[in-house]
Amino acid sequence: MASKRGQVVLLDLRRLVAGLATEVGARLAPERELAGQLGCSRETLRGALQVLEREGEIWRHVGQGTFCGPRPLGHPIPEQIIVQGASPMQLMQARQTIEPSVAAEAARLATAEQAAHLADLARRGRSARTRPESEQLDAAFHRGIAEVTGNPILLGLLDYLAGVRRHAAWQREWELTYRKLGVSEFTQRHTAQHEAIAAAISLRDPDRAAAAMQAHLDTISTAMRGAGLPGLGAKGWAPRT
Numbered sequence: 001m002a003s004k005r006g007q008v009v010l011l012d013l014r015r016l017v018a019g020l021a022t023e024v025g026a027r028l029a030p031e032r033e034l035a036g037q038l039g040c041s042r043e044t045l046r047g048a049l050q051v052l053e054r055e056g057e058i059w060r061h062v063g064q065g066t067f068c069g070p071r072p073l074g075h076p077i078p079e080q081i082i083v084q085g086a087s088p089m090q091l092m093q094a095r096q097t098i099e100p101s102v103a104a105e106a107a108r109l110a111t112a113e114q115a116a117h118l119a120d121l122a123r124r125g126r127s128a129r130t131r132p133e134s135e136q137l138d139a140a141f142h143r144g145i146a147e148v149t150g151n152p153i154l155l156g157l158l159d160y161l162a163g164v165r166r167h168a169a170w171q172r173e174w175e176l177t178y179r180k181l182g183v184s185e186f187t188q189r190h191t192a193q194h195e196a197i198a199a200a201i202s203l204r205d206p207d208r209a210a211a212a213m214q215a216h217l218d219t220i221s222t223a224m225r226g227a228g229l230p231g232l233g234a235k236g237w238a239p240r241t
Helices: 004-020 031-038 042-055 079-085 088-109 112-125 131-149 152-165 168-181 183-202 206-226
Strands: 058-061 065-068
Touching (some): 004 042, 031 042, 042 058, 088 131, 088 183, 088 206, 112 131, 112 183, 131 183, 183 206
Antiparallel strands (some): 058 065
């Protein structure tokens, strides 16, 4: 909603929703009709609707329409809203909750060949010279751990979190962290921690693997806070506007 026209449409839509909000569960007109009423394109309208949905002023249900007020309990939050609303530190919280357990499971199940592959990925990270190369090897290492478990649910969760990391908000904040750390320090520290995780998996030591992964993610979280990122706050997840 950066354009001047978009801001005008957003303001008009806010007024419209405020007028309807006196009716519990009031439904907005269909997009085509609403765009005509506000004198804008459907693309501009959708941008304004996304802003209000993130703020909890409206909620949408495919095939049923757009409704005033916060989403009722029991209705799932669309994936796009989760991705756009989550902060980089909230993503790190999710990784810190999930990935140590995934590493522990990998330590229980890894074959010698799989352990060697992870060790090789960690070793290759030490020679990375650019941010894209470092990130590619980092992603391959973390995904490789999930692949060892053979569990499509765990793999899907890790892939989802990796997808969130490609979102603009994460990339912007991660760039600040990367610049603060410096390429050499980032690469060497990351590699040493990856090697520790790979070694624990090779030794089939779940507790050690989980602890090594936790230490690795804690280091990243600390570095991001050091670059100026705010913490999670007392209330946990809340969409950013």
